[in-house]
Amino acid sequence: MKKIILLILIFLPIILKAQTEETLYRYIDLSRGININLSNPQFDNSIGLLSGTQTISSFIKGRFSYFFNSRWGTYADLKFYFVTFSESNLSNFLPKIYENPYYKFDEFTINEKHATLGDLTIGATYRIENKNWSVRPRIGFGIGEVAGRSTRFSVKENGTNNIYKINYLAGNKFLDVIDLPIIKTGINLNYKIDELNLSLDIGYTQFIKKVSYTYQVKDAYTEKIIDNKKIYSKALPSNLDIGLGLGLNF
Amino acid sequence: MKYLLRTILVLAIFLGMGCDCEGYWDEEPEYKSCRLTDVQLHHMNNEGKQLIEATSTGVKKEAYLLRIDLITDSLLSTYNYDFYKLEDGIIKLNINTVNALNQDYPAGADVTTCFKNYPGQTELQIWDSTQKGDTIDVITGSKIYLALRTIPKAGSHSFRVTLTLASGRKIERETTPVILN
Numbered sequence: 556m557k558k559i560i561l562l563i564l565i566f567l568p569i570i571l572k573a574q575t576e577e578t579l580y581r582y583i584d585l586s587r588g589i590n591i592n593l594s595n596p597q598f599d600n601s602i603g604l605l606s607g608t609q610t611i612s613s614f615i616k617g618r619f620s621y622f623f624n625s626r627w628g629t630y631a632d633l634k635f636y637f638v639t640f641s642e643s644n645l646s647n648f649l650p651k652i653y654e655n656p657y658y659k660f661d662e663f664t665i666n667e668k669h670a671t672l673g674d675l676t677i678g679a680t681y682r683i684e685n686k687n688w689s690v691r692p693r694i695g696f697g698i699g700e701v702a703g704r705s706t707r708f709s710v711k712e713n714g715t716n717n718i719y720k721i722n723y724l725a726g727n728k729f730l731d732v733i734d735l736p737i738i739k740t741g742i743n744l745n746y747k748i749d750e751l752n753l754s755l756d757i758g759y760t761q762f763i764k765k766v767s768y769t770y771q772v773k774d775a776y777t778e779k780i781i782d783n784k785k786i787y788s789k790a791l792p793s794n795l796d797i798g799l800g801l802g803l804n805f
Numbered sequence: 806m807k808y809l810l811r812t813i814l815v816l817a818i819f820l821g822m823g824c825d826c827e828g829y830w831d832e833e834p835e836y837k838s839c840r841l842t843d844v845q846l847h848h849m850n851n852e853g854k855q856l857i858e859a860t861s862t863g864v865k866k867e868a869y870l871l872r873i874d875l876i877t878d879s880l881l882s883t884y885n886y887d888f889y890k891l892e893d894g895i896i897k898l899n900i901n902t903v904n905a906l907n908q909d910y911p912a913g914a915d916v917t918t919c920f921k922n923y924p925g926q927t928e929l930q931i932w933d934s935t936q937k938g939d940t941i942d943v944i945t946g947s948k949i950y951l952a953l954r955t956i957p958k959a960g961s962h963s964f965r966v967t968l969t970l971a972s973g974r975k976i977e978r979e980t981t982p983v984i985l986n
Contacts, residue, residue, distance in 0.1 A: 658854040776952070
């Protein structure tokens with residue numbers, strides 16, 4: 556027994572080194588493909604419409620994965636996608652109480668047609684592989700961006716001098732993106748050619764918070780706030796991305 | 806948490822670049838000098854979508870607006886991109902009612918505070934900055950639109966407008982009567 560323990564102790568550094576060499580795997584993956592916006596803004600309220608983008612857009616993605624052993628690892632993933640805003644008619648955003656007998660003017664918004672959005676995720680990944688193929692599913696948490704167009708317009712009451720300013724502010728400011736927390740799952744199918752991987756990458760992004768806008772009505776003469784509330788989109792945004800890419804295993 | 810991703814990216818970009826914006830905002834435009842020669846007063850009807858000049862039938866009392874046209878020795882036009890500065894700026898703009906405006910404002914009372922700068926769509930508008938204690942000197946338009954924000958009693962009304970210039974010179978004009986109903 557003592558001999559066995561002694562043998563293990565002698566060979567432990569070598570065993571550990573061998574394991575380390577075998578299990579320390581790093582991957583860098585780059586992919587490009589299409590991003591599908593799964594939340595259809597047509598069935599949402601005004602907020603969903605303001606932040607709504609067209610269904611298909613293109614994306615690029617980079618990911619670094621580090622495996623602790625032959626199975627489990629961690630990853631960080633950064634994705635950018637280039638969206639086009641859905642066509643929106645501002646009359647949809649005029650609150651009912653400010654319809655007739657009011658006149659709408661002084662619109663300030665929706666000049667932006669395109670936006671670049673991103674999301675950043677860190678999480679856990681798992682590896683199943685044979686000689687030529689490997690499959691790496693993953694799950695992570697992070698921050699994702701939603702396109703947000705702040706809009707502002709004024710209404711004048713018919714028959715009086717009264718003018719009100721109506722603001723829909725993305726977040727609290729005039730920004731074109733809103734950061735929200737996300738859960739992201741995905742899978743990476745790889746065909747290995749030495750250290751290189753040809754990969755098919757599929758990802759699903761689920762936002763876990765609704766898009767919110769600050770709705771504000773002000774008296775245009777005094778700038779006094781008459782109404783101020785938060786409005787949330789009906790749906791939680793979600794995206795599916797499918798892309799092809801190259802990976803480096805080292 | 807909020808805007809964290811953007812912040813990280815912006816920081817990363819800023820690490821690699823410098824910004825030399827010094828003095829950019831300090832540049833004053835070159836002003837053309839002009840002098841105020843006269844003032845014209847107009848009654849405006851703001852009942853509809855667009856402002857129109859009041860007719861003899863009168864104006865709804867909630868929709869009355871007083872337009873003060875500044876007549877200068879320089880011609881200010883709609884598509885004028887020059888900056889004009891009054892040699893003798895307006896430091897005070899007073900409006901007095903000739904007839905009793907309502908119970909609170911008898912004949913002759915100072916009703917300046919009842920008029921507010923009109924925030925709607927107008928042409929060649931300049932803001933009455935004397936309401937905030939500033940001087941009107943840089944002028945990019947020639948018309949001051951003041952909306953009556955106190956409901957007057959129905960009837961015939963006229964107003965006396967007094968402009969006090971920095972030199973102490975005063976220009977005083979009185980409107981023709983207007984029926985507010």
